[in-house]
Amino acid sequence: MEQSIIELKGLTKRYGTFTAVNHLDLSINKGEVFGLLGPNGAGKSTTILMMLGLSEPSGGSVKVCGIDATHDPIAVKRRVGYLPDDIGFYENYTGLENLLYTARLNSLPDDIAMSRATKLLQRVGLDAQANKKTGKYSRGMRQRLGLADVLIKNPEVIILDEPTLGIDPQGVREFLDLIVQLSREEGITVLLSSHHLHQVQQVCDRVGLFVGGKLLAEGNIPQLSAKLFPDEAFTISVKIKSAAGESPEAQHQRLLNILQSIPGVINVRANDGLFLIGCLRDITEVIAKTIVDNGFGLVHLHQKEYGLDDIYHRYFEGREDNGKVN
Numbered sequence: 001m002e003q004s005i006i007e008l009k010g011l012t013k014r015y016g017t018f019t020a021v022n023h024l025d026l027s028i029n030k031g032e033v034f035g036l037l038g039p040n041g042a043g044k045s046t047t048i049l050m051m052l053g054l055s056e057p058s059g060g061s062v063k064v065c066g067i068d069a070t071h072d073p074i075a076v077k078r079r080v081g082y083l084p085d086d087i088g089f090y091e092n093y094t095g096l097e098n099l100l101y102t103a104r105l106n107s108l109p110d111d112i113a114m115s116r117a118t119k120l121l122q123r124v125g126l127d128a129q130a131n132k133k134t135g136k137y138s139r140g141m142r143q144r145l146g147l148a149d150v151l152i153k154n155p156e157v158i159i160l161d162e163p164t165l166g167i168d169p170q171g172v173r174e175f176l177d178l179i180v181q182l183s184r185e186e187g188i189t190v191l192l193s194s195h196h197l198h199q200v201q202q203v204c205d206r207v208g209l210f211v212g213g214k215l216l217a218e219g220n221i222p223q224l225s226a227k228l229f230p231d232e233a234f235t236i237s238v239k240i241k242s243a244a245g246e247s248p249e250a251q252h253q254r255l256l257n258i259l260q261s262i263p264g265v266i267n268v269r270a271n272d273g274l275f276l277i278g279c280l281r282d283i284t285e286v287i288a289k290t291i292v293d294n295g296f297g298l299v300h301l302h303q304k305e306y307g308l309d310d311i312y313h314r315y316f317e318g319r320e321d322n323g324k325v326n
């Protein structure tokens with residue numbers, strides 16, 4: 001059975017009369033990479049602060065690693081690493097010295113601190129810059145060092161707020177690969193708050209969509225698309241070759257009738273020579289066979305897969321905030 005490591009129940013935060021987080025229920029499993037998505041002001045950071053015990057809820061409860069974060073924030077801090085979007089280092093210290101400093105703050109003995117810091121610098125690809133002052137680090141290098149810094153205390157959960165902001169594409173790829181490795185190989189639970197839909201889709205097992213302090217939906221990409229596009233969870237596009245002896249109009253109408261009569265097809269739209277077939281389930285093979293058996297030449301067949309981009313924009317379509325992302 002999956003073991004829940006973060007448990008939010010009816011979690012609420014009010015600032016005066018304004019409700020920033022509104023009765024949030026959410027359960028995140030051990031080893032999962034979970035994405036927090038939502039427009040600016042949706043309540044993601046406030047939720048994170050409550051998970052870390054840095055902000056007191058107005059109602060509900062928040063448990064991390066089985067510990068009540070509100071009542072015992074210090075115990076939570078021991079087991080959770082938090083990487084804010086712009087981490088501060090002692091600029092006059094080297095990367096290695098900064099890590100050793102954090103290790104000391106976490107009461108690690110010197111020999112363990114040195115061996116862990118050296119391994120982590122290697123792991124995040126900074127071994128060659130270990131003895132360079134962090135004041136001279138680039139943004140990408142700082143973020144990698146930040147990740148090593150949160151890992152030095154061997155956390156069970158890491159919370160990352162926009163960790164890839166300002167990193168070049170190659171650096172982003174390496175950073176995301178590292179996050180997935182940490183989850184898969186070491187069972188670390190990762191909570192990732194980001195506006196970069198493609199990055200979230202690339203690494204997250206599940207995603208929560210926040211807006212106005214509420215969790216609108218959560219799940220993996222197929223679950224979210226089934227919820228959001230219930231009538232067309234599978235859309236197949238098809239193009240045929242014009243056949244001799246039949247007018248294009250007659251051919252078009254004949255194919256339309258045939259497609260509409262296939263069990264499992266919900267709707268068929270024709271658009272610029274392309275037939276878009278909304279289906280209840282994946283019947284790609286049946287559609288291909290039916291077209292060929294009826295004497296049409298099939299020149300294109302493609303099953304559309306919904307991405308986080310489609311999901312996010314469909315959720316926020318028509319909303320006042322419009323789900324703006326950076």
Ligand SMILES: Nc1ncnc2c1ncn2[C@@H]1O[C@H](COP(=O)(O)OP(=O)(O)OP(=O)(O)O)[C@@H](O)[C@H]1O
Nearest residue numbers: 015018019020038039040041042043044045046047
């Ligand atoms: N200390 C505070 N006092 C009053 N209102 C606050 C405070 N902190 C946050 N808020 C409000 O709570 C709401 C949620 O803010 P929060 O920072 O959690 O959003 P977010 O989803 O993290 O946004 P972003 O993507 O911009 O980081 C916003 O409307 C914000 O203005």
